[in-house]
Amino acid sequence: MDRLKILGKTTGSRRAFTIVFALLAVFSLLAASCGNDDGVDIGDRGTAMGDGSLGIVEVEEGDAIQIRSLEAITGDVAFFGLPIDRSTQIAVADYGQIHGFDVDTGTSLDDLCSNDGGQAAAQIIVADEDVVGVIGTSCSGAAVAAAPLITNAGMVLISGGNTSPALTSDLAGNAGPNYSVGYYRTAHNDLYQGAAMAKFVFSELGISEAAAIHDGDPYTQGLAQAFADAFEREGGTVTGFSAVNKDDTDMVPVLTEIASGSPGALFFPIFQPAGDFIADQAPGVSGLENTVLLAADGLLNTNYLGLPQTAGMYFSGPDQRFGENVNQSTGMSAVDFLGEYETRYGESPAAPFWAHGYDATVLLLDAIKAASWVESGTLKIDRQGIRDYLNGVRGFQGLIGTINCDNFGDCGSSKITVVENIGGEENAETSISNVVFSYEP
Amino acid sequence: MIRRARRRGAPRTGVDWFLTIMRVAAVTVIGLGLLAFIAQEINTDNPFAQWANPDATGLTGAQFWGLIISGVTQGAMYGLIALGYSMVYGVLGFINFAHGEVFMVGAMTGMITSNKLADAGLWESNFVGSLVFIMVVSILVCSLTAVIMERVAYRPLRGSPRLIPLITSIGVSFFLQNASVVLLGPAAKAYPDVPDWIRNKHTFLDIEGAKILVILVAAASMICLYYFVERTKSGKAMRAVAEDAEIAALMGINVNRTIVKVFALGGAMAGLAGILWGILFRSVIHTTGFLPGIKAFSAAVVGGIGHLGGAMAGGLSIGVAESVGPLVILEPLGVSGVSQLRDAVAFAVLIGVLLLRPAGLFGERLPAEDRT
Numbered sequence: 001m002d003r004l005k006i007l008g009k010t011t012g013s014r015r016a017f018t019i020v021f022a023l024l025a026v027f028s029l030l031a032a033s034c035g036n037d038d039g040v041d042i043g044d045r046g047t048a049m050g051d052g053s054l055g056i057v058e059v060e061e062g063d064a065i066q067i068r069s070l071e072a073i074t075g076d077v078a079f080f081g082l083p084i085d086r087s088t089q090i091a092v093a094d095y096g097q098i099h100g101f102d103v104d105t106g107t108s109l110d111d112l113c114s115n116d117g118g119q120a121a122a123q124i125i126v127a128d129e130d131v132v133g134v135i136g137t138s139c140s141g142a143a144v145a146a147a148p149l150i151t152n153a154g155m156v157l158i159s160g161g162n163t164s165p166a167l168t169s170d171l172a173g174n175a176g177p178n179y180s181v182g183y184y185r186t187a188h189n190d191l192y193q194g195a196a197m198a199k200f201v202f203s204e205l206g207i208s209e210a211a212a213i214h215d216g217d218p219y220t221q222g223l224a225q226a227f228a229d230a231f232e233r234e235g236g237t238v239t240g241f242s243a244v245n246k247d248d249t250d251m252v253p254v255l256t257e258i259a260s261g262s263p264g265a266l267f268f269p270i271f272q273p274a275g276d277f278i279a280d281q282a283p284g285v286s287g288l289e290n291t292v293l294l295a296a297d298g299l300l301n302t303n304y305l306g307l308p309q310t311a312g313m314y315f316s317g318p319d320q321r322f323g324e325n326v327n328q329s330t331g332m333s334a335v336d337f338l339g340e341y342e343t344r345y346g347e348s349p350a351a352p353f354w355a356h357g358y359d360a361t362v363l364l365l366d367a368i369k370a371a372s373w374v375e376s377g378t379l380k381i382d383r384q385g386i387r388d389y390l391n392g393v394r395g396f397q398g399l400i401g402t403i404n405c406d407n408f409g410d411c412g413s414s415k416i417t418v419v420e421n422i423g424g425e426e427n428a429e430t431s432i433s434n435v436v437f438s439y440e441p
Numbered sequence: 442m443i444r445r446a447r448r449r450g451a452p453r454t455g456v457d458w459f460l461t462i463m464r465v466a467a468v469t470v471i472g473l474g475l476l477a478f479i480a481q482e483i484n485t486d487n488p489f490a491q492w493a494n495p496d497a498t499g500l501t502g503a504q505f506w507g508l509i510i511s512g513v514t515q516g517a518m519y520g521l522i523a524l525g526y527s528m529v530y531g532v533l534g535f536i537n538f539a540h541g542e543v544f545m546v547g548a549m550t551g552m553i554t555s556n557k558l559a560d561a562g563l564w565e566s567n568f569v570g571s572l573v574f575i576m577v578v579s580i581l582v583c584s585l586t587a588v589i590m591e592r593v594a595y596r597p598l599r600g601s602p603r604l605i606p607l608i609t610s611i612g613v614s615f616f617l618q619n620a621s622v623v624l625l626g627p628a629a630k631a632y633p634d635v636p637d638w639i640r641n642k643h644t645f646l647d648i649e650g651a652k653i654l655v656i657l658v659a660a661a662s663m664i665c666l667y668y669f670v671e672r673t674k675s676g677k678a679m680r681a682v683a684e685d686a687e688i689a690a691l692m693g694i695n696v697n698r699t700i701v702k703v704f705a706l707g708g709a710m711a712g713l714a715g716i717l718w719g720i721l722f723r724s725v726i727h728t729t730g731f732l733p734g735i736k737a738f739s740a741a742v743v744g745g746i747g748h749l750g751g752a753m754a755g756g757l758s759i760g761v762a763e764s765v766g767p768l769v770i771l772e773p774l775g776v777s778g779v780s781q782l783r784d785a786v787a788f789a790v791l792i793g794v795l796l797l798r799p800a801g802l803f804g805e806r807l808p809a810e811d812r813t
Contacts, residue, residue, distance in 0.1 A: 074627045076726065216781065243781045247732055249722050252511035253764050254780035257772070260498045273629040273724045280723065284642060284649055286503035308634050 048373040050385020054154040057132050059379040064104035065368060066128065067092075070121050070136030070146065071161070071357075072113040077271050079301050081111070081138035083341075083349035084160045084357035088135045090340055091361035094330040098369045101379045106131075111142035113217075113271070118142030122149035131155055132381050133364045135357065140164035140219035144178045151182030154383040156390065158364050159185040160357030163193065163297070164222040169408035176408070178218070184390050184409040186356040186363070186400060188318055188416065190219070194226025196416035196439035197267060197294060197316040202234040204418075204437055205292060207264035211240035213254060213278065215270045223269040223296055239263045244274055251281045259287030269296035269316075272304055280309040300419070301351040302428040311423025317352050318400070319415035319438065325355075328397040329362045337399060348429065356412065359398035363390065363411070415440045460796060467793050474770030481773055493775035500768065506647065508765050514652045514721065516760020517659035520753035521714035522737035523744070524666060525587070525707025531683040531747035532703050535603050538610040539590060541734015542617035543708050547583045547715020548725040549621060551575045552630045555719070559633035568636050572720070579712040586617075587708030588701055596697070614734075621727035632723040639720065655717045662713055663753050666706070670749060675702055683747065732784070736763075739791040745801030754802055758794075763787040 059065055069088045072081030085108050092103050109121040118137055125131055126149055134150055137143045138161040147167065150157045159167075162185050166176040171191050201207050212228050214220035221243075228238045239261025244254050255278070258266060266288065268278050275295060282288045293310075297317035304310055322334035332340075334355060342348060364386075371385025393411060396403040405411040418437035422430060480490035481499035490497055500508070522544050529537045554575040558564040564571045594613050598606045639650040646653075670676035678699045681689040690696050718733075719725055740759050744751025766786040767779035776782070794801065 076627075076629055078628060243778050245781055245784065247728070248783070249724075250511055250515050250764065252507055253767055253783060256500065256504045256508055257768055257780055259504060260500060273726060276629070276631075276724050277722060284507075286501060286507055303628075307631070 045373045045375075045380070045382070048380075048382060048385055049371045049388045050382030052382055052384065054383035054387070057130060057381040057383065059101055059130070059381065061377040064102040065098060065379065065381070066104055066106065066130045066132065067361075067364060067368075068109060068125050068131055068134045068136075069105050070109045070111050070118075070125065070134050070142075070157075072117075072138040072142070073108055073110045075110075075112060076273055077113040077139065077298075079303055079350040080161065080271075080298065080353070081113070083351055083354040084135075084138055086341065086345055086349075087160065087337075087354045087357035088361045090337065090344065091330070091332075091358045092365070094332055095362060095365045098365060099372060099374050099379055103365065103368075109136075111137040111139060111146065113139040113142060115141050115145045118144070118146035119149065122146035125150060126153040126155070129153075132368060132383065133158065133386060135160065135361050135364060137162060138353075139217065140167055140222070141217040143167055143183070144218055147178065147180040147183045151180040154182075156182050156184065156364065156367070156386050158360040158390070159183075159187060160360040161187055161353045162219070163187050163190040164218040165189055165191050165226065166218050166222055168410045169406070171410070173407075179408055182387055184360075184363070184405060184411055186360045186398070186403060186412045187353060188412040188414060189410050190223040191226050191230075192414045192439070192441060193296060193316050193416050194223055194228075195230040195441065196418065196437070197227050197296070198230035198234050198236070199439060200314070200316070200418045200437045201265045201267070201292075201294065202231060202236045205265065207292065208236045209239050209261070209263050210236055210265040210267060211238065211242075211258045211261055211263035213241075213258065213266065213268040213270065214243050215246050215274060216243055217246070217270075219298065220270045224267065227267050227269070244270070244278075246271070246274055248274060249277055251277045252285060255282050255285040255288055259285050262287055263291055265292040265294055267294040267296075269298055271298045275299045275304060276307060276309070279307065279313065283309075297352050300432065302348075302432070303350065305421050305428040305431045306425035308423075310421050313421045314418050314436070315421065316416055316418050318356070318413065319417045319435075320352055320355075320432065321417070321435070322355055322399055322401075325399050325401055326397065327359060327362055327399050329366050332358070332399070334399045352432075355399035359396075359400055359403060362398065363393065363396065363403070464796050467796060470774070471770055474774050477773035478769045490773070494773055497773055503647065505765075505769075508768065509761065510646075510648050510652055512761035512764030513757060514655045514760070515764060516740075516757035517655055517753075518714045518717055518721075518756070519733060519737045519740045519760050520756025521659055521662060521710045521717070522733060523740040523752035523756050524663075524710045524749060526738050526741040527744070527747055527749060527752040528679070528703050528707050530741065532679065532686075532700055533595070533599075533606070535606045536610065536738065537590075537595075537707075538607070538734070538738075539594075539613035539617060540587075540610075540707065540711060541730035541737065542614045543583050543587050543590070543730070544711040544715050544718070544734060544737075545621065545725070545727065545730030546586050546617060547579045547712035548719045548729055549625060549630070549715075549727075550579045550582045550712070551716040551719040552632055552725050553625075554578050555632050564633050565636075568639075572716075576713060576716050579716050580709045581712075583712030583715065584705040584708040587704040587711070591701060591704040596700075614731075618727045618731075625727070627727065629724050629726040632719045632725070635720060635723065651721045655721055658713065658717060659753075662710060663749075666710065667749060669706070675699070679703055736784075736787050739788060743791055743794045743801055745803035748801070748803040751801055751803030758802070759787050759790050762790045766790075 069085050071085040073085055111118045133156045140162045143162045147157050166178040169175050201210055210231055212224040214224035240258040242254055242257050293313045295315050300315045300317045326333045367386040367389040370389040372381040393405040401413050403411050416439045417435045419434050420436045480487045481497050485499050525540045558571045594609050595606050642649050678694045682696055682699045686696050740755035741752045744755030763783040763786045767782050771779045
């Protein structure tokens with residue numbers, strides 16, 4: 001009898017256990033089916049954007065939101081990347097906290113304006129899972145390597161300086177060969193810049209034969225090709241299309257190759273120091289004595305404009321007549337920004353794209369704000385939400401003007417200007433605003 | 442290389458056949474390219490001229506002359522740097538890879554000194570005097586750099602396997618590059634503007650003043666160096682140490698002092714080349730010495746390592762080949778992007794010379810221990 005009681009009690013307990021286990025399993029399945037695909041608890045997110053599909057970054061109370069700056073801050077093209085890096089720092093300071101959390105840019109990283117540099121820096125960035133977005137790179141060549149790594153890690157990369165069409169699209173709905181989902185830029189697409197310079201040479205200068213030189217970098221090659229294509233569309237003839245190595249000093253051979261076509265204009269959208277040597281040696285090459293020399297935004301800086309051999313040259317670049325433009329999120333105007341920049345760094349920005357860097361940073365911070373919420377004192381940021389916000393940017397008022405992002409991350413303005421170098425070190429800053437031609441498609 | 446050469450009458454191996462094929466291929470490519478170029482120059486509609494490159498336009502006489510002068514100028518600077526490589530190899534039997542950086546130190550010294558002179562107004566008012574002054578300063582600084590390098594980095598390793606000072610020289614090279622970045626920053630530095638007679642072409646031979654200056658100074662330096670090495674007591678000591686350091690020591694020659702003189706002399710030539718570089722290109726950066734250094738080393742090998750005249754001849758060969766080769770040989774053959782291949786052409790000259798004449802154009806002069 002006792003034995004039966006014991007058995008009966010034991011059997012009842014097992015049944016109760018089985019029922020409780022089954023209920024738990026059912027609740028678990030229900031909870032799982034209601035949650036996101038990754039099984040991440042996205043909690044009470046309110047109106048925060050995103051579906052959690054790229055993961056949620058959690059920032060504990062007292063910690064800072066991590067973003068990074070990846071620009072060319074050393075070497076020959078530091079003049080180009082430093083102003084963008086500094087613009088990022090100013091933008092972060094202007095923007096202030098997001099939902100009560102500070103934003104930390106960490107130590108600025110260097111893209112070295114090269115594929116290898118971009119790759120090395122990107123590997124450092126993606127090793128830190130707390131980073132949500134990156135401002136950079138300065139050079140398109142660096143972005144070709146950095147963008148896939150950074151975007152595959154769920155982060156976004158927003159550039160203020162890349163202009164190569166390969167990184168976004170051909171502006172006709174076809175993705176460029178190096179396009180990565182999660183890549184955006186506030187700089188223009190070089191298809192606009194190439195078209196602007198081609199129109200200027202053909203229509204304004206009345207030159208019907210032109211040549212182009214690049215250095216193999218995606219930026220320089222893309223822009224030289226864009227110029228050549230647009231020039232032929234205008235009705236001109238491209239008499240030569242050649243390339244140099246970035247570390248070449250003796251340019252006589254390549255200039256002789258170009259001279260054999262007797263071009264009226266030579267467009268070389270490259271960087272220093274190779275650009276110094278071309279401008280210096282071209283007039284001494286037989287057949288190029290009277291050829292008009294043209295360059296692009298990679299050489300549009302006070303250092304280059306101050307060189308004696310660059311007097312009279314023409315440079316294409318983004319329209320920098322920002323006037324009274326105001327960034328809608330921070331209230332900073334272009335004029336105030338330049339004052340702030342000079343106060344902080346004791347000089348004016350040496351190269352264009354400082355405003356693009358500022359707007360890129362503010363866009364990223366706005367995106368983080370839109371895709372994050374606070375839960376139990378912890379800030380949660382939805383990585384997909386950041387992309388959703390950026391994909392939907394339309395009519396955003398920035399320092400560079402109105403910003404609209406297309407389906408391939410091109411958010412920049414299409415306004416391009418051509419300036420003429422007055423000549424002389426003392427006139428370098430004046431030359432940057434000596435606009436002789438404006439273009440907008 | 443000499444020892445590996447096939448003995449007369451010995452059976453041909455697979456390697457011999459391979460080398461023969463490579464020699465024939467090299468000569469064929471050069472020959473075809475040259476013939477196509479000549480055909481272009483005669484008439485661009487010539488079917489042979491358009492055989493590989495239908496868009497070929499050929500070069501005018503002035504353009505071809507410009508390429509030759511550009512190559513000679515560049516080659517003269519390679520030659521001056523190559524002298525340092527060749528002398529050190531002749532005496533110590535190792536390649537001082539940091540020598541290219543000594544050249545960079547010379548160019549940087551010239552940049553600093555010339556800008557100081559420009560600030561004081563002397564560069565414009567007395568250009569020739571200023572030029573001589575910066576050359577003297579650069580020679581002194583580079584000689585001192587080379588001597589310190591020998592004393593600190595190489596002398597303690599004397600007698601150790603040759604690979605060890607070779608690796609050390611690579612380390613010294615990086616040290617000098619990075620020291621330049623720390624002291625002067627990473628950006629390119631400009632020389633002050635030069636007078637019109639240096640910048641512009643002269644009716645005499647249609648050459649820029651800077652290029653005439655480079656050619657004349659390089660020729661004068663070569664003559665002075667040759668006289669020093671062949672006719673002075675110190676030069677005789679250098680040759681004796683290069684011949685056999687131990688026997689030279691037994692004859693009463695101070696080997697250490699002689700080696701220091703070799704480094705100082707090599708440094709002086711590099712310093713001079715650095716100034717000429719600055720006057721010609723008016724821009725210098727911490728990596729300025731790397732590629733010219735490698736090409737100068739190739740020039741020393743092409744000329745026959747250890748041979749002073751050979752170093753200069755090798756420099757001129759490489760300079761002219763990299764300037765002329767892409768447009769005269771490769772473009773007529775329809776190769777695209779020829780201007781980016783100039784470095785490849787320079788090193789192809791090295792490979793070609795080693796294939797056809799393994800001891801270099803003038804033959805190697807090796808230390809005693811290498812000959813045994």
